[in-house]
Amino acid sequence: MNREDYIKEAVAQFETILREQSARAEKMKNAPPATDFAKLDKIIIGCCGGDGIGPIITAEARRVLEFLLKDAIASGRIELRDIEGLTIENRIACGKAIPDDVLAALKECNVILKGPTTTPKGGTGAKELESANVAMRRELDLFANIRPVSVPEQGIDWTFFRENTEGEYVLGSRGVEIPDELCCDFKVTTDAGTERICRAAYDFAVKNGKTRVACVTKANIMKKTDGKFSRIAHAIADAEYPSLTVEDWYIDIMTAKLVDERGRADFQVFLLPNLYGDIITDEAAQIQGGVGTAGSSNAGSHYAMFEAIHGSAPRMIERGDGAYANPASMLRATEMLLRHIGYIAEANKLSRALDICTAPDAELKITGRSDGASCSEFGDWLMSICETL
């Protein structure tokens, strides 16, 4: 193909993309009301282990769920269902980010507990394989990525609301290229997609007595997409949430402000487009003690998926240290899952037990190596603490 052919092909692809995204925006506008978990006779929790340390830490979180929910499981209100096949080997073999049978099984659940999954970077023979996380967020329309970070001794109590289905991610595997000359990726921001993440963040703020929301963009440079995000964030707050103050911040200065100890504890709720939310939540988790300490909720109107914010740690597996992986982030995600489906007392119990078991002076330490506690020893200890609460 010559340059002209590439340009023609790219223009045709752009038209397809615009039409698809416009149809998606239209669908969002006509979305049915959200599922009320309290009204469901039965809640199915799907558990998928993922790759690397994923199956190890997910099995531990599943054990804790089984322990905390034993009555509800016995009565049939809750079912824990194992979902196999979301492994990198199977995904490469099927050539799909999520194999069809796995996706069908996921859609039969209400909520999902998911271990980290590996995404090939290219050069592996599977370079076009989309991230399983990104595909799941899109397929189940999990638009709100909610990431709490807290450092009580410093007064830090932050909650990040990262838009999870748009921005640079939605078309991240569908850019266009003129070989040896240029590449172009797409970033998408819709009105309906922005409105729903704003309302999710603002509802949370109001319910939890927060008054400040930082809307973090780069609207001085990304004028269309981030400009829209910021404009809608203000319009909704002004019209519907009079108790909230929404402040504009640019992502670059916000990354600096988070490491500035004088004043960072004043931030409460953060509202961000997808990519900025991805980056800044790793930074925030590091302030809390590392990405291994943070859980994350990917919530939509009908499904929700809960996961650690870190990856599958293949190096730990290569070293033979998988059994010593720290399940704390998966357990934080488990706490969010329990809260999401209305098991608040169980979530509070798990939260308190985790605070005790991960305190700096805790008697049992996980180091990620055989000189520390194993993942299952940690789980046993955590459950024995739960018994005392």
Ligand code: IPM
């Ligand atoms: C996260 C991760 C994912 C993301 C990766 C694994 C695709 O970094 O959940 O933050 O970029 O969203």
Ligand code: MG
């Ligand atoms: Mg990330």
